[in-house]
Amino acid sequence: MQALRWHNAKNIKVESVELSPIKPDEVEVSVAYCGICGSDLHEYIDGPHAIPVNSCHPISGAYAPITLGHEFCGTVSQVGAEVVGINVGDRVAVEPEYRCGHCQYCKKGQYNLCESMGFIGLMGNGGFASKVNVPSYMLHLLPNNVSFEQAGVLEPAAVALHAINQSSLQVGQSCIVYGLGPIGLLIIILAKLKGIENICAVDMSEERRSFAKKLGATATFDAKKSDVMSDIEMYMPSGYDVAFEAVGHQATLTNSIHSVKKGGEVILVGLMGDVTINAFYLVNNEIKLISSVGYRNVYPELIQYISQGTLDIAQIVTKKVLLDNVVEEGFESLIKDKSQIKVLVSPAEFIS
Incomplete structure (x- = not known):
């Protein structure tokens, strides 16, 4: 073969x-x-x-x-x-x-x-x-009404859903997603499915930011701009409830931490090596830093959503x-x- x-x-x-x-x-x-x-x-x-x-x-x-x-x-x-x-x-x-x-x-x-x-x-x-x-x-x-095309994307969708499950994100709250590769875009799709209405997204690619808007992002920000954090803070002065870091980079990790409100959460999905964190800022604002690896017990839920026509x-x-x-x-x-x-x-x- x-x-x-x-x-x-x-x-x-x-x-x-x-x-x-x-x-x-x-x-x-x-x-x-x-x-x-x-x-x-x-x-x-x-x-x-x-x-x-x-x-x-x-x-x-x-x-x-x-x-x-x-x-x-x-x-x-x-x-x-x-x-x-x-x-x-x-x-x-x-x-x-x-x-x-x-x-x-x-x-x-x-x-x-x-x-x-x-x-x-x-x-x-x-x-x-x-x-x-x-x-x-x-x-x-797979049910007969779940196509192989849908099933071919189940694995990254499982990564995205497990990351959401690791957070305490609830209806009525806001989130911001750093990185609009497959995982970041799937986080947007699934957060919207879970009833989250205020979903913001950050990426360097104009095409991917435009795609994120089509998938349900309420606002997007250009990561190439030197003052991107000013735009992010202006849109949500009180800070976001949850930030998903789906890039794996020092700059996006730092910005994720500074994007959330006091008591907020940063979910680490992107893979990165050694990084520097301002622990004083983290502790002083009681920000939770949570990691997410792979997935567990989410495939049946995803397959059911697809079979029902809701995903x-x-x-x-x-x-x-x-x-x-x-x-x-x-x-x-x-x-x-x-x-x-x-x-x-x-x-x-x-x-x-």
Whole structure:
């Protein structure tokens, strides 16, 4: 079969590989769509970051070279001997977090904090392929009225919904979103769905700010402006209840902290290394700094919203490409063209 393999930075290519024999607790999925994530881009540009190179991941047993892709869905084509409740022909979405099931966090249901946490498609062979074997616990059955296009965006939507769940954001309150990549835009969509009316957004891209307005943002601000904080404070002099930092940058973290009111919250979603924080300002204003990683127990809720017709996450899909063309038309396109938001990849043909 064909698969997109990561060898090292700037060295990913579609190759012919053999799919490993299915294990008793696994399910073979014929991939319909797999989305390109910002994490995939980082691995391509200057990885490895999460990809195991010198030793294998404790759950998957895999290490580089590895098949990328963790935002995927498809049709069950084979079922392991120990799997129950899943049948050949079932349409499924994949919740790609590995979990051991027996550490202190898994036992409490906090499987996104598993001591061996990782993602298929980064720490194990993933969905930029014709077929992939996945642990059966990762699968969610899709109702017939939930398209593969919608299901291809479930994973980043889960990240966004978990971030909202980590906050105490309530109807009648306000929020500001820093960074309008897929996660930031999905936070806007889901906050609006949750009844939040005052949603502001900050980004350097005019195209993405315009897109955010279409999705429900009440105001947007140009991050390139040296006095952007003046505009933000003028629009909401009392400060915002919650700020979502979805960039992973010192400047946006600092601005997020200074955007919220006393007693407000900053939710960290973007990935960043060491940063500097004015702890006196944080303490003196009793601002809560909360982090959010991955997701847990949100796929069923998202699938139900989509099935009911109250949520359309496929709005952020801007391009679909074939697996054979994924490097130039997918990865390079996302790097060069900031009007591209979410690119879905199909191994054979586009499926609705």
